[in-house]
Amino acid sequence: DTAVSQTPKYLVTQMGNDKSIKCEQNLGHDTMYWYKQDSKKFLKIMFSYNNKELIINETVPNRFSPKSPDKAHLNLHINSLELGDSAVYFCASSRGAGHFYGYTFGSGTRLTVV
Amino acid sequence: GENVEQHPSTLSVQEGDSAVIKCTYSDSASNYFPWYKQELGKRPQLIIDIRSNVGEKKDQRIAVTLNKTAKHFSLHITETQPEDSAVYFCAASIRGSNFGNEKLTFGTGTRLTIIP
Numbered sequence: 001d002t003a004v005s006q007t008p009k010y011l012v013t014q015m016g017n018d019k020s021i022k023c024e025q026n027l028g029h030d031t032m033y034w035y036k037q038d039s040k041k042f043l044k045i046m047f048s049y050n051n052k053e054l055i056i057n058e059t060v061p062n063r064f065s066p067k068s069p070d071k072a073h074l075n076l077h078i079n080s081l082e083l084g085d086s087a088v089y090f091c092a093s094s095r096g097a098g099h100f101y102g103y104t105f106g107s108g109t110r111l112t113v114v
Numbered sequence: 115g116e117n118v119e120q121h122p123s124t125l126s127v128q129e130g131d132s133a134v135i136k137c138t139y140s141d142s143a144s145n146y147f148p149w150y151k152q153e154l155g156k157r158p159q160l161i162i163d164i165r166s167n168v169g170e171k172k173d174q175r176i177a178v179t180l181n182k183t184a185k186h187f188s189l190h191i192t193e194t195q196p197e198d199s200a201v202y203f204c205a206a207s208i209r210g211s212n213f214g215n216e217k218l219t220f221g222t223g224t225r226l227t228i229i230p
Binding site for chain 2: 009031033040041042043044045048052056090094102103104106107108
């Protein structure tokens, strides 16, 4: 079983469309994250959730809306997609509450906006 | 907030030689420093980490050193092999409260190429 799984792996869509990316972890971790990796490979945090509660919300446009229905799932919905949204989006999870040992990453979703 | 700088951005070494990647961090409260390896088209994977109460840690051919006073840490890979070719990221984190607000701030990555 994959520890952190993301779907879809590839997403090609036109500008202006709305799309969602899903993430699930079976590690029993408390905290989940979304990171964006741009074309220069820079990894930048977008959001984090701890036990379904939004904890970190970096300066991300309002078009991006995360949702965590339970602590094993964290989804990312993007409205009105723009060319600059093209990137690889990684979901990650970690043990929280003072037991931080870094992240386990999902396999990534390569989003291409045309 | 935390700022992590990483050097060099690219590094080529002959197979069998050693490779060293260096990072500096800005927040003296940072206390956890992992290194991730990302192969082409794959996810970043943790290869070694160090906490601020330790100066050095080794795992077979890889080692990490930490200088808290100077706020820098380094990754050392000895006897490099072709499969070591990848992008390597350093990161720094402050241990959060019980509210799970830990996060990693990543360096900009080093593309390591091992020349056979």
